[in-house]
Every structure is written in C-alpha cells, then in structure tokens.
Amino acid sequence: MTKKNTTEVAKVNNHIVNWLKNYATTAKVNGFVIGISGGVDSALTSTLCAQTGLQVVCVEMPIHQHKDHVSRGREHIEQLKSRFPNVSNIETDLTPIFETFKSQVPADFEESKLQLTLANTRARLRMTTLYYHAGVHGLLVAGTGNKVEDFGVGFYTKYGDGGVDISPIADLMKSEVFALATYLKVPESILKAQPSDGLFGDEKTDEQQLGASYDELEWAMLVLEHNKSIENFTEREKEVFEIYQRLNRANQHKMNPIPVCKINKI
Template identity: 65%
Template sequence: MQTEKVIDHIVNWLKTYATNANIQGFVVGISGGIDSATTSSLCAKTGLRVLCVEMPIHQPESHVTRAQEHIAQLKKRFANVSDVRVDLTQTFETFKTALPAAETETNPGLELSLANTRARLRMSTLYYFAGLHGYLVAGTGNKVEDFGVGFYTKYGDGGVDLSPIADLMKSEVYALAKELGVPESIQVAKPTDGLWGDDRSDEDQIGATYDELEWAMYQDEKGKTVDDFEGREQKVFSIYKGFNNANKHKMEPIPVCEIPNELK
C-alpha cells in the first residue's frame, strides 16, 4: 500500500466532502484505540475544525490514559483540534434504573444489550456536538469490522455521517497510524471495543485475530467455503462466516416492504 498517497487521498476526500456540504469540521469519538486515533488524525490534516470527544462509561484506566495521550499530542500538532470530555457513566447508570428489572440468568442478551446501549449513548452525544457546531460525525470503523464481521453496534458506533477508513483493513489502518504519528501506546495496544468495563479484547470476543479475519475475508471474496480448509484455517473461516451471516442486517440496507401498485 502506498501509505502516504492513501493518507493524502483520504484527507482530500474528507475536505472535499465537507466543503461540498458547507460543513466546517468533524466530530470524532476518541476511545484510546487505533481506529479513532487514525480517523481523528486524518480529519486534523484537513485543516478543518476537529472536535475530539472522550466519552468514558466505566472505562478501564488504560483506555482513558491512551485517549488523553492521543488528544494531547494531536492538539499540540494541530491548532484546528479541540476536545471535550463527557463522562457518561452516571447517565448510563440512570438509564439502567429506568428499565424493568432483568436477571442475567433468564435474559442471556442482557449483558450485550447494555453494552450496545453504551455505544448508542455515545452516538447521541456525538450528534449533540455535531448539531451544536454544524459538524459531521466521522466514523471510525474499518473494512473488516464494517463489512466483514459486522463488529460494531447498529445505531451506535455504526451511526455516522461518513466513513474515512472503512475501505481499509485493520492492518492498513495500523500502517496509516504509524505514518500519522499516532502514539506508540495506542499502536501496540490490543484492539477492544471498550463496551464492557474491563480489558477484554476484540480477539477475546470474536475468537480470531484481525490478521486471521482479513485472511478469511479475502478467502470469502474468492468464493472459498469452509470445506476448502482444515485445522485452524477452517476454524477461523467458520468464525468469520458465522459473524458475517449473523450481522448481515447491519451491513445491508434496511429491508423495505414494497407495496404493489395495484394495492395503492
């Protein structure tokens, strides 16, 4: 990959889109992860205003430290970058108390529902600031997450105005991050969605690394099936296809029930 040229292409794409939309800047949620750090760095290079929003909800200290380190260095390098911190922990807890009581033992989806609620609270917060300033919400999803395994929250971190890195594999995002000067602490940290209040990684949840998922995505695009592999490769391909099939509802347009003309 021609990293420098890819960076220039994305930066010009962002600037052109914003200019055509008569928008003056971008809002980016900063998690302390590689995707949000890369996205905010690309937005900063446009010269347009960039608001970095930190939104902890019971976040591990390591996530908070990395997010703050990135924001501090980005503000030092780019005069067009500002930041705001909104601690949503109490908001999240208040929301939970408004819901009917549910026991985890009888409601296995409770933990996941609450995790996705965190992402949706953050989305609402980003759009609050976007509306306040007339900015666009820049998405932080990469290709394998957005179009491979669908590893994001529908109407949460999937709710954005534009997606600057969604055509890049995770490995390519890392290449851009290095070129963009993203802090080393973020480059070496294990990827995590930060929705659980602990340090569980994406690999812990998915069962495969991003390098493995990229491989599986390429194999799937070639028309391969699970029977074409054995051992670990078969396991990884099966994991990829499982997530891909289960999350089609995120990756495809919302189904619309079309009414026949004769019934109208």
Template identity: 65%
Template sequence: MKTPTFNAAAISEHIIDWLKNYAEQAGVRGFVIGISGGIDSAVTSTLCARTGLPTLCLEMPIHQAESQVSRGREHLEFLKAQFPNVQTDLADLTATFEVFQQALPAAASPADDDVWRLTLANTRARLRMTTLYYFAGMHRALVVGTGNKIEDFGVGFFTKYGDGGVDLSPIADLLKSEVRQLGHFLNVPSSIIQAKPTDGLFGDDRSDEDQLGANYDELEKAMHASDQGLSAADLSGRDREVFEIYKRLNRINQHKIQPIPVCIIPENLKK
C-alpha cells in the same frame, strides 16, 4: 507475484481530500469524532485534523478502563500539539448510563444474563452516538465514523445506531492491518498502535479477539479466502476454524452490514 506496496502517503492524502470535499459539499464547518484510545479512532481523528477544518475530539467515558482513558488522552495531547484546528471536550456519560440502566428491567433469569450484559454494552455505544450528534449539531459538524473494513463489512463488529451511526466513514475501505500501517505513517503514538483492540463497552479489559474468537489478522485472511470463493472444506486447522467463525459472523450480522431494507409497495396496490 510481487505483493503490492501499501502507499500510506497517497492513501492519506486521498482520504484527507475526500473529507474536505465532503464537508464542503455538505456545507458544514468540520468534524466531530469520539476518541477511544484505539488505533481506528486515532487514525481517523488524525486524518480529520490534517484537513485543517475544525475537528472536535470527544472523550465519552462510561466506567472506562484506565488504560483506555490514558491512551486516549495521550493521543489528544499529540493532536493538540500539532494541529491548532483540533479542540477537545469531555462528556462523562457514566452517571447518565447508570440512570438509564436503573430505569430498565434487568435479566429475568440467570440464563438471560449474557444477553442482558451485551444489550447494556450496546446501550453504551448508543448513548455515545447521541452525544456525538449533540456536539455535531452545536458545532455544525459531521459525525465521523471509525469503523474499518473487517468490522463494518466482514464480521459486523459494531453496534447498530451506536458506533455504526455516523455521517461518513473515511477508513471503512481499509483492513485493520492497513489502518495500523496508516497509523505508523501518521505518527500515531506507539502505545495505541500496539494496544490490543477493544470496543471498551464492558468496563473491563476484554479485547475484540476475546469476543470474536480470532484476531484481526486471522479474520482478514478468512475474508480474503471467502472473497476468493473458498469454503471451509478447502482449509484445515486454525485457518478452517477462523474461516467458520468469519462466515458465521458475516451471516448473522447481515442485518447490520446491508442497507436498511425497504418494503416496496407495488403501484397497483396504491391505487
């Protein structure tokens, strides 16, 4: 069977039209998006820029690694050189994060240290979400999400009400490999396309693969296997190991992947 060709041009135009139509129906002026120096935010911001609508790209460093900052700024220069509708701004949240951290209790014991660090990492994402919505309110714009399909619906690799708190998600139906292909088509700087994916929430150089235990190509393969109804018993070696990682993450992160549950009250109890 012939493998379908990824039609980057058609997909790009489809997303751009979708963004424009959504903004028009919502009655807003444009978009606000956080820039991280990664491929997902680079592709998403370029698609927003191509709508011709005002697009504000926001840097929000919190003890950020210099490599992430420099890649983000390289992308911003790339966008501003091509699109007059793109504006940039900087909200350095490092001091805000430090004050917030000092107001909260630290880990009660060394055994809780990893949980404490993860909780603080998620706090960074939530501070950024709050900041994006401030700028969106000031500019009468929508906050655009940058999550891809494997992150948002596969392993739940995002912060609830952090980078998961957005108005619309233009690339959430694309796998990471497809986002990279779209990045090549959109001429995103190669330094960003080739960089190891990282959420940048820990102030160091740890990658998504370090946290997940598998890279995105491996996880996509596991996602396909799961969608085909396969089980771990059908696989072997590294494929089986990654499949088990995928299934575990997918299971424990359903509270993020699924819509917020609503307790429906029977009508007879309301009378």
C-alpha cells in the same frame, strides 16, 4: 516498512484527507467530530480529519471506562492538539446517564444477554452525544469502523458506533489501519495495545469476543472474496473461516439497507 510501501501509504493518506475535505466543503459544514476511545481506529480517523485543516472536535465519553483506555485516549488527544491547531477536545461523562438509564429498565434477564444489551446501550448513548456536538458546532460525525468490522463480521453496534455521517477508513483492512497509523505517528501506546471496543468497562479484547484475531479475520475475508478453495486449510484456518462466515451471516442486518415493505400500486 519499505520505501515503496511508505509511498503507497502516503498516497492513501492524501487520498482520504482530500476526500474528507471535499466532502465537508460540498456539505457546507465546519469540520468533524470524532469519539476518542484510546484505540487505533479512532486515533487514525481523528488524525486524518485533523489534516484537512477544518475544525475537529475530539470527544471523550467515559462510561465506567478502563483507566488504560482513558490514558491512551488522552495521550492521543494531547499529541494531536500539539500538532494541529484546528483540533479541540471535550469530555462528556456519560456514566451518570448510563446508571440512570439502568435504574429505569427491567434487569431480570439472562446475564449474558443483559450485559451485551447494556454494552450496545453505551455505544448508542455515545452516538447521541456525538450528534449533539455535531449539531451545535455544524460538524459531521466521522465513523471509525474499518473494513473487517463494517463489512466483514459486523463488529459494531447498530445505531451506536455504526451511526455516523461518513466512514473515512471503512475501506481499509485492519492491517492497513495500523500501517497508516504508524506512518502518521499515532502514539506507540495505542499501536501496541490489543484492540478492544471498551464497551464492558474492562480490558476484554476484540479477539476474545470474536474468537479470532483481526489478521485471521482479514485472511478469511480475502479467502471468501477471491473464492479460494478451502480443501487444504489447516484445522485452525477452518475454524477461523467458520467464525468469519457465522458472524458475517448473523450481522447482515447491519450491513444491508433497512428492509422496506413495498406496496404495489393498484
């Protein structure tokens, strides 16, 4: 990373931290609560929140969680607590709740649809848990979605990890997330790990689910934003561009406001 790039990253860091602090102060809340997954987005978000000096509660919410996700998340939390005295943590094991939920709903459906629905259920249980901790401590739920996920391909669960009060990194591309996380010394184990939403209890990566890497999706997002010609695309570029457009169209219901049926006054 060049000196110029380091300076730019530092400015972005300071801008987000000041924005977080000002927002929390105006809202008259004590700080932030963040779900820690063992991934770079939640690690970065919690580090940004910690720099405000306000109360930060990091919450682990395992549901049959893969051991690597758990170990990375705990490594990050311990590092963060050693650096910032305003950071605390709590674990809320949601596995028993998830299993109870599964026992109370029908399960005789197509396997792929069932697994995806249950994955989204995990995210929604976690959202409910975060808002519990936010409520009792007087905190805001800080979202961990980046720009490609939130506004490009809609790779998040509606009313799950998409259910937040504020989104401090939602205007950062994934490459910018990694640059800022590197600058802030997020643990190397997290920086090197393949991004994964951890909603299936295994190491299934985001790239395996999406069909393209974040670098590729970021490229497609910029192509569309700048109305670049696709005539000279390679076959892989065409494939990625089609993946991006398909996901973007399919997930508009997440990105747009809830439709409201307007009644004309007579």
